[in-house]
Each structure stands twice: as C-alpha cells, then as structure tokens.
Amino acid sequence: MSVIAHRSVSLQAALVEMGARVLLKPLITAYPVQSWSFAPLLLAERIAAAIPWAPAGVEVSRETIAGVDVERLTPTGEALRDDTALIYYHGGAFLAGGPATHRRLASVLARALGVVVLNVDYRQLPEVGLGSSVEDAYRVYRAVSDSRRYRNVVVGGDSAGGYLSVKVIELAYLDAVRAPTAFFGYSPLLTPTVTADDPRAEINDAYLTIGKLRSLRTWFDLGPGTRGADDVVVVPEEAFPPGVLVAASGEMLRIDSERLHERLDAAGNECDLHLFDGGVHAFPVLTGLTPESTEAVRLTVAFLDSVLAARQARQAA
Numbered sequence: 001m002s003v004i005a006h007r008s009v010s011l012q013a014a015l016v017e018m019g020a021r022v023l024l025k026p027l028i029t030a031y032p033v034q035s036w037s038f039a040p041l042l043l044a045e046r047i048a049a050a051i052p053w054a055p056a057g058v059e060v061s062r063e064t065i066a067g068v069d070v071e072r073l074t075p076t077g078e079a080l081r082d083d084t085a086l087i088y089y090h091g092g093a094f095l096a097g098g099p100a101t102h103r104r105l106a107s108v109l110a111r112a113l114g115v116v117v118l119n120v121d122y123r124q125l126p127e128v129g130l131g132s133s134v135e136d137a138y139r140v141y142r143a144v145s146d147s148r149r150y151r152n153v154v155v156g157g158d159s160a161g162g163y164l165s166v167k168v169i170e171l172a173y174l175d176a177v178r179a180p181t182a183f184f185g186y187s188p189l190l191t192p193t194v195t196a197d198d199p200r201a202e203i204n205d206a207y208l209t210i211g212k213l214r215s216l217r218t219w220f221d222l223g224p225g226t227r228g229a230d231d232v233v234v235v236p237e238e239a240f241p242p243g244v245l246v247a248a249s250g251e252m253l254r255i256d257s258e259r260l261h262e263r264l265d266a267a268g269n270e271c272d273l274h275l276f277d278g279g280v281h282a283f284p285v286l287t288g289l290t291p292e293s294t295e296a297v298r299l300t301v302a303f304l305d306s307v308l309a310a311r312q313a314r315q316a317a
Contacts, residue, residue: 002272003261005249009278012290017250020206020280028207033215038126041096048100055107066139069121071099073110083151084115084181084308085144087168091159091186091282093216094133095125102158105285105297112301115154118144122164129222130192137164138171145178151315152181152308156300158282159253162188166232166260173239182307183243184300187282189213190232190256192220205252206280213252232260237267244272244303246296248279270307274299 031037054060058073074080086109090102099106099119110117122136145153155165162185172179194200194214201210243264245257254275261273276283276292284296 004272004274006274006276006292006295010291013276013278013283013292016283016286016290017206017278017280024207025205025209028212029209031212033212033219035126038095041092044096045098045101048103049098051100055104057111058107060103060107065118066143068136068140070140071103071106071119071121073103073106073117073119075110075114075116077111077114079114081114081152081308084113084154085150085152086110086113086115086117086154086156086304087141087144088117088119089122089137089155089157089161089164090119091157091161091189091285092124093189094130094160094220095216102285105158105287108287108297109301112297113304116150125216125219125222128224130220132222132224133160134164134167134171138168141168141172141180142177145172145180152311153178154182154184154304155180156184156186157188158186158285159189162186163190163192163232166190166235169239169241170232170235173236179239180241181311182241182304184304185243185245185257185260186284186296187247187251187253188245188256188260189253190260192217193231200252200255203250203252203254206248206250208252208281210252237263237269240264240269240271242270242303242307244274244300246274246276246284246300248281248283249275249277251279251281253281272299272303 058075061072063070063072088106090097099121106117106119120140122133155168157165165183245261247254247257257273261271264271279292283293286293287297
C-alpha cells in the first residue's frame with residue numbers, strides 16, 4: 001500500500017525522454033485524428049509481426065481463445081509454474097501496437113515468473129470502439145478462468161492495456177466470477193474522459209498531450225461493443241485483487257495511477273505504486289534498454305511472486 005519514489009535517472013532514460021520530446025511529441029501533436037490516419041499507425045505491429053523471431057527462453061505460438069487471437073509465450077526452463085497464467089494486454093491508445101510489438105516484455109515476464117503469458121490481440125480503432133476491446137479482453141479472461149486449467153490468473157498491461165486489465169477486474173466482479181489473483185499496470189490509461197479542470201493538462205508530458213486524448217474520446221464510443229468507455233472510477237474497491245502500478249513521475253497519466261492507488265490504499269487494499277523520475281509513458285515496455293525499465297519489470301515480478309507465494313501458502317494450510 002506504499003508509494004515508492006525512484007529518483008535516480010540513468011543516461012539511457014534521459015536520452016529516451018529527450019528523444020521523445022524532440023521527435024515524438026511534435027509528431028503526435030500534429031498528427032490528425034481522422035479515420036484515414038489510423039491505418040499508418042498499424043505499420044509497427046505489421047512489421048514486427050512479419051519478423052519471424054522468438055525471444056530466447058520461450059516458445060511462441062498463436063491460438064484463438066473465445067474467438068480472440070492470442071500469442072502464447074511458454075517458458076522453456078524447468079521452473080514452470082503450470083498452475084498460473086498471466087494475461088497481458090498491450091498498449092497503444094486502442095489504435096496501435098499488438099502482441100508482436102510487446103513480445104519482448106511479455107517474454108521477460110514469462111521467463112522471470114516461470115508462467116505462461118497470453119499476449120492478447122484485441123480489436124482496436126477504427127474498426128471498433130473501446131467497448132469491443134473490453135469485450136475481447138474479458139472474453140479471453142473468462143475462458144481462461146472458467147477452464148480451471150490455471151489456479152491463478154494474473155492480468156496486466158501498459159497504457160490502454162492497463163485500462164483493459166481494470167475493466168476485466170470490474171466485469172469479473174459484476175458477473176460474480178472468479179477474480180484475478182493479482183493485477184499490474186504500466187502507466188495505465190484509467191480515465192478516458194477529459195474534464196475542463198483536468199489536472200493532467202498541467203503536466204508537460206514527454207510525448208502525450210491532453211488535446212490528443214480529448215480528440216480520441218469520441219472515437220472510443222464507437223460500437224459494436226456494449227461495454228462502453230467508462231472511467232475506472234466506477235469500479236468498486238472491493239473488486240480489486242492485490243496490485244502494483246508503475247508510472248513516470250513526469251508523465252500525464254501519472255495522475256490516473258495516483259487516483260487509483262489512493263482509492264485502494266484508503267480501502268486497505270494491497271497496492272504498491274512506483275514512480276520513476278526521468279521516464280516516459282509506459283517505459284517498462286523498453287525493458288532491457290534502460291535500467292529504469294528493467295527495474296520496473298523486476299519490481300513487478302517480485303510483487304507478483306510474493307502474491308503467488310502467499311496464495312500458495314494459504315492453499316496449503
């Protein structure tokens with residue numbers, strides 16, 4: 001239930017932030033939010049998916065779960081937790097990215113925890129709205145959870161994927177089905193709605209802008225999904241399992257993590273919040289490229305390890 005500040009800034013992280021401010025932010029600011037402008041944003045995932053590479057120490061395969069495409073990453077080491085699965089939801093503002101762009105991070109989590117990671121290829125803009133993304137995310141979770149193949153199911157993601165993780169927690173609670181064992185969020189986008197007095201507008205983010213989020217908000221409400229694009233402030237605290245949140249102290253969506261942590265902390269829920277100076281939005285995705293990214297993932301693994309160990313001890317008692 002603590003907030004941990006990480007003050008040191010590595011050269012690598014400083015260079016990434018500088019590059020984001022100089023190159024990425026002007027591009028994002030100028031990029032139009034129109035139906036024709038979404039297609040180029042899919043190029044990164046298509047290029048990454050076209051490269052036939054598999055991270056060391058994991059087997060990569062494709063399958064369909066409850067009608068949703070999923071990339072399965074299975075550690076090849078001997079210390080496999082065969083009773084646990086981790087469902088990962090990638091970020092990308094619900095319009096970019098996919099399993100291939102996030103395969104490096106997913107593979108690190110799979111190896112470090114010794115668990116199967118299901119990297120979900122949910123539907124995105126402009127073909128569908130955010131509600132359909134939520135439905136895909138939840139369908140995968142329900143299928144995995146209801147199968148009872150895994151005693152523990154962890155959910156997590158970065159940015160938009162962090163939102164999906166929390167909505168899965170909410171829907172599982174509302175449907176009175178088995179809750180996830182734990183959750184984690186890397187710079188999760190938890191409040192799609194931009195208000196007139198939104199405090200996030202005051203933050204000079206390295207590359208995100210409140211104006212772009214405001215422009216995307218109307219697109220989030222596209223059908224055909226019925227789950228909507230509600231803010232996670234509607235999710236009751238008692239729905240949440242133990243969780244860990246990570247954000248950059250200078251990013252716009254730090255506010256989203258702080259709001260959720262404050263609510264869970266006040267309710268007595270187990271939730272750690274790590275704030276890193278000098279990072280950029282969703283920086284853990286860069287694991288292995290900056291010390292801060294690697295440390296954020298290590299802290300996530302340590303937290304999840306402790307939750308899984310405690311659960312195993314209770315079950316054995």
